[in-house]
Every structure is written in structure tokens, then in C-alpha cells.
Amino acid sequence: MNNRTLGNQGLIVSELGLGCMGMSEFYGPSEDSQNITTIHRALEIGINFLDTSDMYGPFKNEILVGKAIRERRKEIVLATKFGIQRTSDPMVRSINGRPEYVHSACDASLKRLGVDYIDLYYQHRVDPNVPIEETVGAMSELVKEGKVLYLGLSEASANTIKRAFAVHPISALQSEYSLWTRDLEDEILKVTRELNIGLVAYSPLGRGFLTGQIKRFEDFVENDFRRYSPRFMGENFSKNLELVKKVEEIAAGKKCTPGQIALAWVLSRGKDIVPIPGTKKIKYLEENAKSTEITFTPDELKMIDEIFPKGIASGSRYPEAAMKMVNL
Numbered sequence: 408m409n410n411r412t413l414g415n416q417g418l419i420v421s422e423l424g425l426g427c428m429g430m431s432e433f434y435g436p437s438e439d440s441q442n443i444t445t446i447h448r449a450l451e452i453g454i455n456f457l458d459t460s461d462m463y464g465p466f467k468n469e470i471l472v473g474k475a476i477r478e479r480r481k482e483i484v485l486a487t488k489f490g491i492q493r494t495s496d497p498m499v500r501s502i503n504g505r506p507e508y509v510h511s512a513c514d515a516s517l518k519r520l521g522v523d524y525i526d527l528y529y530q531h532r533v534d535p536n537v538p539i540e541e542t543v544g545a546m547s548e549l550v551k552e553g554k555v556l557y558l559g560l561s562e563a564s565a566n567t568i569k570r571a572f573a574v575h576p577i578s579a580l581q582s583e584y585s586l587w588t589r590d591l592e593d594e595i596l597k598v599t600r601e602l603n604i605g606l607v608a609y610s611p612l613g614r615g616f617l618t619g620q621i622k623r624f625e626d627f628v629e630n631d632f633r634r635y636s637p638r639f640m641g642e643n644f645s646k647n648l649e650l651v652k653k654v655e656e657i658a659a660g661k662k663c664t665p666g667q668i669a670l671a672w673v674l675s676r677g678k679d680i681v682p683i684p685g686t687k688k689i690k691y692l693e694e695n696a697k698s699t700e701i702t703f704t705p706d707e708l709k710m711i712d713e714i715f716p717k718g719i720a721s722g723s724r725y726p727e728a729a730m731k732m733v734n735l
Contacts, residue, residue, distance in 0.1 A: 408453025413605025414578030424456035426685030488531035504534030506545035584608035587720035611682035637722035670698035
């Protein structure tokens with residue numbers, strides 16, 4: 408596993424990360440023992456970049472990751488997030504970017520993770536009611552205090568990124584990026600590259616859809632959040648399934664899996680991009696890791712671009728309320 412550099416502040420991570428969200432919520436049941444084994448296997452094969460958040464669970468995922476890395480902290484590049492607050496209703500969320508909350512959220516995450524510092528600390532969603540300068544100002548104080556090494560944003564607009572960067576260097580932007588989610592290429596990616604900010608691509612497998620493993624809506628368990636995602640509903644599901652068939656055709660020609668094609672494509676978009684596919688199973692972890700060995704010819708990349716132009720996916724990537732929280 409090779410490394411990639413995020414930003415120009417010194418943050419170096421494995422070229423593929425591991426998204427830990429699904430180990431605690433959103434994608435059906437899981438077992439902590441299996442999840443910890445998967446995290447340990449990731450470290451063995453060179454994946455040292457772990458991604459979590461205080462809202463996953465909520466809180467449970469940070470506790471889980473903390474247990475997994477307890478004896479191996481120095482091997483890990485640990486990323487977590489703050490800013491999305493949950494209630495007892497799983498469908499209700501609010502955004503909090505107030506400076507005092509930044510400090511309290513960080514202290515709580517440090518305690519749950521059982522660590523003295525966080526390598527990369529993201530604002531999970533931009534708070535439209537708090538100037539980004541105030542939020543990032545508080546985040547910069549965490550760096551001065553030694554609680555955080557590098558700062559990141561998630562799902563921020565180009566203008567917000569510029570304003571944040573003027574307060575303190577931003578090492579990484581975490582946003583959804585995949586074959587069927589390419590909207591950030593229009594403006595946001597240009598700004599991150601102008602400012603030398605790395606892109607951490609979440610859901611690079613289209614929430615599992617681009618692996619070809621999902622065939623029917625009915626296969627989702629009751630508490631799987633994809634049941635409420637427009638891209639997985641009704642006619643959108645059928646249309647997007649046709650796109651997956653095209654990925655399968657490309658994979659057959661390259662003698663690999665559809666998921667490996669999807670990840671290899673994200674990796675091919677630039678050395679400043681690090682995808683963080685999530686999985687609970689070692690089988691898929693190892694499959695994902697092998698995507699780093701796949702390369703494309705210029706003609707193959709042109710063909711993929713023609714098959715998957717921006718906006719090709721049917722349906723929005725989140726329900727309407729959640730879409731209002733992205734790219735602010």
C-alpha cells in the first residue's frame with residue numbers, strides 16, 4: 408500500500424482508507440469483535456487511515472475504533488468529525504458549529520477514542536448560522552492546544568473552503584465522490600487544488616451499489632438507511648442498476664470486480680484524492696485493497712467518462728432535508 412499526501416501541512420496517509428461508519432449504524436447489524444478484527448486486518452495490509460465521527464452510532468463508532476487501536480495508536484492516522492447533533496429520533500439532526508461546541512465535542516471524542524490527539528478533525532457539516540471563520544477559529548485553537556494535528560471540512564462549498572482556509576490551513580475536504588457522484592468536479596475540486604487541499608472521497612462505491620452486490624430493494628434490512636435514499640428507490644433503483652451493469656462489463660474486461668473498478672477510477676483522478684470505502688468484512692477489505700493495483704489506459708478512462716458523465720445517476724444522493732446540509 409502506497410501513501411498519499413493530503414494538503415501541504417504534512418499529513419500523509421495510506422492511499423486507501425477505511426470508513427468505519429457502517430460498523431456501528433446505517434447498514435444493518437454487525438458484531439464489534441468482527442469489526443475490530445477487520446480494522447486490525449486493515450493495518451496488517453497497510454491501510455492506516457481510519458475514518459469515524461461522533462454522530463455514528465451516535466458515539467458508538469468512536470468507542471469501537473478506540474478499542475481497536477488501543478495498543479496500536481502510533482500506527483494509525485485517525486480522523487473523526489463533529490458538528491452533526493442527533494436526537495432520539497434517528498431522522499432528526501441539527502448542525503452545530505459554535506466555537507464552544509467545537510471544544511466540548513473534541514474533548515468528548517478524545518475521551519471516547521481513548522487518545523491524546525486526533526490526527527485529522529473535520530467539521531462534519533457547515534453550520535449556516537455560524538460564520539465559518541468562527542468555527543475554524545475554534546478548531547485552530549485545538550491545534551494550538553495539541554489536541555488536533557490537522558483540520559478538515561466535509562461537504563463544504565468552494566466559497567466556504569476559501570473563507571476557512573484564510574483562517575487556518577485546511578488539509579482535507581471530505582465529500583462524496585464516485586462514478587455516480589461527480590458534482591464537485593465543477594467548482595469544488597478546482598478550489599481544493601488551488602489551495603493544495605486533499606480530497607477524502609467517501610462512498611466511493613456508491614454506498615455499495617457499484618459493487619454489483621445489490622440486486623433488489625427488498626434485500627435491504629429494515630434499518631438500512633438506503634431504504635430512504637432516493638437513488639435506491641422506485642424507478643431510480645432500476646435505472647441505476649443499468650449503470651452498474653456497465654461497471655460489471657468493464658470489470659469483466661479487466662478481470663477484476665466492479666467494486667475494484669469503481670475504486671481504481673477514484674484513485675486515478677489524482678494523487679491528492681484518497682477514497683475511504685467502508686466495510687465490516689475482511690473479504691471485502693482485501694478486495695478493496697487490490698484496487699490500488701489496477702490502472703487504466705487513456706482510452707479506458709475516456710470510455711468510462713462517456714459512460715459515467717456528471718449527473719448520470721438517477722435521484723439525489725440524500726433525501727431532501729439532508730441535501731440542504733451539503734455544499735454550504
